[in-house]
Amino acid sequence: MADEGTLEALGRNLAFAFEPLVDRLSDGNLEGFFSELGLAPPAAVANAQPVGNAAATIAGAISAMPSAIAALEAAVQSEDAGQIASAGADLLRAVLDAVRGITDLGNAVDQAAGGLSAAERAAVQAFAAELPGRIFDYVIIEFIRRAHSGSLDVLRLIGLVDDQVTLPADSAPLARPARQRRLSPERLLTMLTDPEQYLRDLFQWGEAGFDGSRIFPRIQTLLENYDTPTVLLTEPGSPPVLEAFIARLQADNGNPPGLNIRLRVPAIADFERQYRISSTISFLMSTSARFDAGMGITLRPPLDVSLEPISGDATLDLLAGLEIGREDGAMEIIGQTGGSGLFLESFSGSFGVSGSWSVGSGPQIEPAIRAALNGGRLKIDFSEADGFLKTIAGGVQIDSEFNSGLSWTPSNGVSFEGSSAIEVAIPLHQTLGPLNLQTLYLIGGIGSGGSVTLEMSSGFSVELGPLQAVVDRFGAQVELTFPSDGEGNLGKADLGFKLKLPTAVGMSIDAGAVRGGGFLSIDQDRGEYAGILELSILELVSVTAIAVISTKLPDGEDGFAFVAIISVEFNPGIQLGFGFTLVGVGGIVGLNREADMEAIAQGATSGSVDSVLFPKDVIANAPKIINDIRTFFPPDQGTFLIGPMMKFGWGTPTLISLSVGVIIEIPGAIGIVGKLTIAIPDERVPLIIINVAVLGEIDFDKKHLWFLAVLYESRVIFMPLQGGMGVYASWGSNSQFIISVGGFHPRYDVPVLPFGDIPRLAINILDTPVAKVRVLCYFAVTSNTVQFGARAELYFGISIAKIEGHIAFDALFQFSPFYFVITISASLSVKLFGAGLFSVRFRGELEGPTPWHIEGTGSISVLFWDVDVDFSHTWGEDEDTRLPPISVMPMLVEEFSKDENWTAELANANQLLVTLRPVDATTELVLHPIGSLRITQRAVPLELTLDKIGSQRPDDANRFSVDAVSAGVEKRATVKEQFAIGQFQDLGDGDRLSASDYEQEEAGLDLSVTGNQTATSYATKRVVRYETIIIDSALRQVFLFFEAFTNLFLHLLLGNSAARNVLSAQTQAHKHLYDEKIKVDPNAFVVVNLADNTAVADAPVSFASRAQAREYMAEQGPAFAKQAHIVRPHEMREAA
Incomplete structure (x- = not known):
């Protein structure tokens, strides 16, 4: 049997919804039905003949629906249009009769109240006015309960359905306690447009009166329906408390009040589950959390979330939502059985939060809302149309798929994703001489700002001798927009035509001596042109060129960005001697683009350098190469790139090849990109293949340099190799030095490195589904530590049994003060049918020296018996291994007495307006008249409490300062130098591992003369007089035109020599684009x-x-x- 169409499904659900009224409106149940809706009807009303007739009319109309639906289904199956129309009309007539009967029932109840007392008549008439609405609410809510009971629970929770028992006032005649179940669809618009007001109206969220009494019962009902025990405590004088199995909810006393949630269980594993509410609706929940038991979550208006863990760190990722979709295929939104229609696989909406809490960073919380339409499909099948449409459409079938999504976060706002266009591709296969028309495209869609676009383009190929070209989607485009000012060439609309450039152009040539091809991609929406060319000349020289041009910059500024990579490879290479050959040369050039070395480093393990250094198979890998270049060299206005590239080889055939490129960024850093390949015995069929990506950067502005080498796509015979090595050094205010092969010790707090994490050195000796043997190791050196470790893992298993084990050690040595910790662990387990048969585990840790401490745990498990042994022991005296105390003052005196610690400084030397004659070379310090004398040292930090000097304690004082005491000399500024604080203060284990290697501390001072440095002792006074001569003629002439051009003359003065001088106020103002300035202190805490x-x-x-x-x-x-x-x-x- 064919799937049910939209018309049949609509009729069947209407009949199912009205079905309960047949029983409720029968003669014996009518009075009970009225009581359920909130009225105890007198006998004169319940037994009135018009009321009974109206109820019977409703029941009869509903009873006629099933037969009408059956006739409709039969007509649809037989594809008889006349029968479909007739059966559809019968069904519509029955539905309208039922709706009209419900309205007549209200009128009949109102008329039957005429003989009642005034109070009873008013109560019945008020009930009669609301009766149709209450019946329709009853019908819809009962339909949801019977068809999608879980959906009703959710609707109650969010307030679109009210379900509560109401008690009438004592003075209300005929009123009964009733379970009021009412729809509130008007709240949906408020919920979507103003969620904050919606929560305030429904739950008092954000108001001073919020105490949870309006939301807790709804949560309790939802949890109890899913078999979760809950108790709602309402003690007089106290706000209500909702006690559930895993959590406790209570309003807090903030201003405005919020909601406290206390979780009673710890989070030690991830959770993801789908609750099937009905055949088409599912509730989805996924959590990824780690925290101890007792963690608290506080919600505050409007949506401020904070975590309060009892101890340790906490992370929480929570996502909850609904998904609507059928398990057996796509849902039919609008359509005809077996024909055209609009289909949707699923609709989903979810709300979630991501949060973390740590001692160092505190709470980090961000909510998120997502909605998505998945698997949308619009199908229009003209093959089932009449003869006329079949003729003009040519059997064309429109079958367009689409996906659409919406997401919101406070940090990113609202964003949309997906597609909303209809594309029709009509095969042509028409040949016109050298031109072969392959496809005609008709594409319509809705663009940004509500514009409507229609594209008519074609795909064709051209063959001219040895040259072949393919062009895709070249034609014309029509765009209908609606200007904001309402002035367009079609009234309020504006219709425009433009040429549709091809999205892609491919070319190939095979002329014997020259072979190759090219690829050109045009993305008008992005404003980007990308092209690749690859040519082989006589199979001796291969030329590759890659270029990307962007005409739309990310910040919206006018301009363009260009980058090109050109390489030439020789076969065979040019001999250089000693077995070395020059295999290739090339270069990179970029305008308004920068080199993002950190992005290249992050993709090193996937072979990102292959897209930059002499790429292979560029036509086949064009999308990846262009996307990599777009990522590695993003637009940056005012930045220029240039860099040479070379490729060397060694051996015949080539056993070792080295490609290296130097990327110079002006202004900016110097980047290094390299690739080392070792292939033994032959690169075509290697038994050993080692690929190493080498990256580096020297940045004088950031005052750092780094290098990274990463293994990728490497193996020894069949054993894969992985790992990396990194070197980082910085100078200036945050000096550091780090070198690592394979990463760091697990307890070491790794600083933020520009190249990211360093992968462990690893070799997979066995890597099959049933057997795995893997060995990992690392070694690292920092300014105060040495770290190394290794780990071996073993796995053998089949479907019914498996063996797992490991052995590992980690060691960390600290230089000053000397300290070390060594951790060893091992395990072996045997499982049969998923149950533990035998296992042994051990973990121990040794640290020292003085005193020595060892602790650990070991366990043996056999079937259901476990034996655990924990041990901890400390021995040895806490000996004082420190050297004898040291006097610090003599050290300072000696340092300040050194000539090299006294320097003459001149601040702002490039802004002086006076030029002095050159000073003859001399061993004495020469101080500029407005300069200062700098005295500094690097032995002891000043104005800092000293616990030690290296490994020795100070015995004369623990805090020192320096100042000027001589007459006529004063301190102008404090001089700071870099000091390793761990050499001067006692730091805890955490501080030693996480603190910067060097910090800026006071080390000296700048001295200069007291008072005004520009004052002089002698001055020469001169009186200058001018002789004034007045020449006047008999007739005074007035030049009126001079007054008219005064303003023009003043304007021209702005461009004279004085205004253009580097010292002028106008020139200085042009150097500062904004009056407001930001001052950054890099060393503040x-x-x-x-x-x-x-x-x-x-x-x-x-x-x-x-x-x-x-x-x-x-x-x-x-x-x-x-x-x-x-x-x-x-x-x-x-x-x-």
């Missing part, structure tokens, strides 16, 4: 509350270094340290 990252009351605004901030926290006492922590200013949260 702030002390904030641990709970919410807000500023601590009465604390200084900021500190120049982390060490000074730690001193402040130590001065406040141990209790303060548990309530506050140190962060950068951008991490601080503004108080509400």
Whole structure:
């Protein structure tokens, strides 16, 4: 039997919805039905003949619906248009009779109240006025309950259905306690347009009176319907509390009040589940969370979410929503059985939050809302049309698929995704000489701003001797827009025509000596042109060219961005001696583009460098190469790229090849891109293949350099190789040095590196579905640590049994003060039919020295018996291994006595208006009249409490400062230098691992003369007099035109020599585009509350270094340290 069409489905659901009224309106049940709706009708009303007749009319019309639906289904199956129309009319007549009967029933009840008392008559007439609406609400709600009971629970929760027992007033005659079930569709518009007002009206959310009493019963009903035990506690004088199995909900006492949710169970695993509410509706819930039991979630109006974990860190990703769709295929929204129609696989809507909480960063919460139409399809089949349409349409079938989605987050706002266009492709296969017309495209769609576009284009190919070309979608485009000012060439609309450039052009040539092809992509919406050309000349020289031009910049500015990569490869290579050959040369050039080395590094493991350095098979891989170049070299106005590339080889055939390119960014950094390939014994059939992507960057503005080498697509025979090596060094205010092969120790807090994570060095000795053997290792060195470790993993398994095991160790050594920790672990387990048969596990940790401490755990499991042994032991004396104390003052005196620590400085030397003669070379310091004398040292930080000097304790003082005391000399500024704070202060384990290698601390001062530096002791006074001669003629002439051109003359003065001088106010103003300026302090730190990252009351605004901030926290006492922590200013949260 064919699937049910839209018309049949509509009729069947109408009959199903009205069906309960047949029983409820029968003679014996009418009085009970009225009581259920809220009225105890007197006998004069319930037994009135007009009331009975109206009820019988409704029941008769409903009873006629099934036969009309059966006739309609039979007519549709027989495809008899006349019978379809007749059966459809009968069904429509029955529905209208039922609706008209419900209205007549209300009128009959109103008329039957004429003989009642005044009070009873008023009550019955009021009930009669609402009776049709209450019956229709009853019909719809009962339909939802019977067909989609789970949907009704959700509608109750969100307030579109009210379901509650109402108690009448004592003075209300004939009124009965009734279960009021009413639809509130008018709330839907408010929910979509103003969610905040919707929650306020429904639940008092955001008002001072919110206590949960309006929302808790709805949540309780929903949970109980899904067999979740709940208790609603309503004690007098206290706000209600909803106690559920896993959570406790209660309104808090904030302003305005919010909602507290306390989770009673810990989160140790991910959860994803689909609850089938009905045959077409599912409730989806997925969570990914990690937190201890007792975590609290606080919701505050309008949608502010915060986490309050009891201890440790917490992460929470929660997504909940509804999906509407059939399990056995797409839903038919509008259509005819077996024919054309609009179909949809599923519709989904969801709400979720992503949050985290840690001691260092505090709460991070963001809600999200998503909706999507999936698997949309519009089908129009002209093969079933009449003869006329068949003739003009030529059997064309329109079958367009679409997907559409909407998402919202506070950080990104509302975004749309998907497609909404109809595309018809008509095969032509017509040949006109060298031109072969292949396809005719008719494409219509809705663009941005509500514009309607219609495209008529074609795809064709041309063959001219050895040259072949293919062009796709070349033609014309019509666009209908609606200008905001309402002035278009068609009234309020505007119709425009334009040439539709081809989306792609491909060419190939085979002329014997020259072979190759090219590819050109045109994306008008993006404003981008991309092309690739590959030619082989006499099979000796291969030329490859790749170019991308963007005419629409991301920020909307006018301009363009261009990048091109050109390479030439030689076969065979040019001999250089000692077995080395020059295999290829090339280069890269870019205008208004930058090199994103971090993006190239992130794609290193997938072979991103292959798209830049001498790419292979460029025509076949054109989409990937162009997308990579678009990502690696994004537009950047005012930036120029240039870089040479070379490719070398060694051996015959080539066993080792090295490709390297240097990308110079002006202005900007210098990037290095390389690729090393080792293929043994032959690159065509290698037993050993090693590919290493080498990336690096030197950035003098950011004051850092880094290099990254990553293995990819490498193997030894059949064993894959993975891993990477990274080097990072920075100088300036945040000096660091890091080198790592395979990553870092698990307990080491890795700083943010520009090249991301470094993969472990790994080799897969076996990698099959039934057997896996893998070995991993790493080694790292930082300024204060050495780290190394290894791990071996084993797996053998089939469907009924498996063996798993591992052995690993990790070691971390700290230089100053000396400390180490070594962790060893091993395990082996045997499982049969998924149940544990035997397992042994061990984990131990040794740290020291003085005292030594070892702890660990071991366990053995055999079937259902487990034996666990934990151990912890400390031995050895806590010996004082420190060196004898040291006197710090003599060190400072010695440092300040060194000549190299005294320098003459001149601030703003490029802004001086006076030029002095060159000074002869001399060993003495020469100080400029407005310069300063800088005295500094790098041995001891000043204005900082010193716990130690290296490994020795100070014995004379622990805090030092320097100032000017001589007459006529004063301190102008403080000089700062880089110091390793771990050498001067006692830091905890966490501080030692996470602190910067160097911090800026006070180290000296700048001295200059007291008072005004530009004052002089001698001055020469001169009196200058001018002789004035007046020449006057007998007749005074007045030049009237001079007055007329005064304004023009003043305007021209703006371009004279004085105005264009570099010292003029006009020139200086042009250098500053904005009056407002932002000053960034790269070394500032702030002390904030641990709970919410807000500023601590009465604390200084900021500190120049982390060490000074730690001193402040130590001065406040141990209790303060548990309530506050140190962060950068951008991490601080503004108080509400």
